[in-house]
Amino acid sequence: MSLPVLIRNAPDVQIFLPDEASATRFAQICADHLGAGDTVLLSGPVGAGKSHFARAVIRAHLGQHTEVPSPSFTLVKSYEAEFEIWHADLYRLTHSYEVTELGLEDAMGKALCLIEWPDRLAQIPPHAISLSLSMAGEGRIAHLRGACPALISALKSAFSV
Numbered sequence: 001m002s003l004p005v006l007i008r009n010a011p012d013v014q015i016f017l018p019d020e021a022s023a024t025r026f027a028q029i030c031a032d033h034l035g036a037g038d039t040v041l042l043s044g045p046v047g048a049g050k051s052h053f054a055r056a057v058i059r060a061h062l063g064q065h066t067e068v069p070s071p072s073f074t075l076v077k078s079y080e081a082e083f084e085i086w087h088a089d090l091y092r093l094t095h096s097y098e099v100t101e102l103g104l105e106d107a108m109g110k111a112l113c114l115i116e117w118p119d120r121l122a123q124i125p126p127h128a129i130s131l132s133l134s135m136a137g138e139g140r141i142a143h144l145r146g147a148c149p150a151l152i153s154a155l156k157s158a159f160s161v
C-alpha cells in the first residue's frame with residue numbers, strides 16, 4: 001500500500017512484540033490516546049495481529065468481556081463507547097464504492113475507525129495513523145506512524161525503546 005506522504009513522513013516508532021500479551025499491552029496504550037475522529041490503518045499479512053489489536057482497543061473502551069467478532073463477512077461493525085468505534089475488515093471488499101454504502105466513509109473523521117486491509121480503500125485519509133504489523137519469529141514488529149507525540153513517547157517508555 002502506498003501511504004500518503006503526510007503519513008510516510010510522520011514521526012514513527014517500531015516496537016518488538018514477542019507475544020500476545022505484549023501486543024495487548026501495546027494496543028491498550030494506543031487506546032488511551034485514540035479517540036473520535038482518528039483512523040488507524042492496520043496493515044500486515046494474514047495472521048499478523050490486526051484483529052487482535054482492534055479487539056484490544058475496543059475492549060479497552062468497552063470492557064474486557066466485550067464480544068468483538070471479526071467483521072470479515074459484514075466488513076464493518078460499529079460499537080458505542082464514549083464515542084463510536086468502527087472496526088472494518090475490507091479483505092473481501094469487491095468495489096471501493098461499498099465503503100460509502102457501508103457508512104465507513106462518513107464514519108471516518110467522526111468515529112474512531114480501525115481498518116484492516118486499508119489498501120482496498122480508494123482514498124486514504126491524509127491524517128490517518130498507520131500501524132503496520134509484520135511477523136518476527138513467534139512475535140511481531142509493530143511500526144506505528146502518524147500517531148500523536150504523547151502516544152509515541154508513552155510507547156517508548158512502556159517498551160523501553
Ligand SMILES: Nc1ncnc2c1ncn2[C@@H]1O[C@H](COP(=O)(O)OP(=O)(O)OP(=O)(O)O)[C@@H](O)[C@H]1O
Pocket residue numbers: 017018019020022023044045046047048049050051052053089116138139140
Ligand atoms: N505479538 C504477537 N505475538 C504472537 N502472537 C500474536 C501477536 N499478536 C497477535 N498474535 C496472535 O496471532 C493470531 C492472529 O491474529 P489476528 O487474527 O489478529 O490476525 P489478523 O492480522 O487480523 O489476520 P487476518 O488478516 O486474517 O484478519 C492470533 O491468535 C493472535 O492472538
Ligand SMILES: [Mg+2]
Pocket residue numbers: 050051052070089116
Ligand atoms: Mg483480522
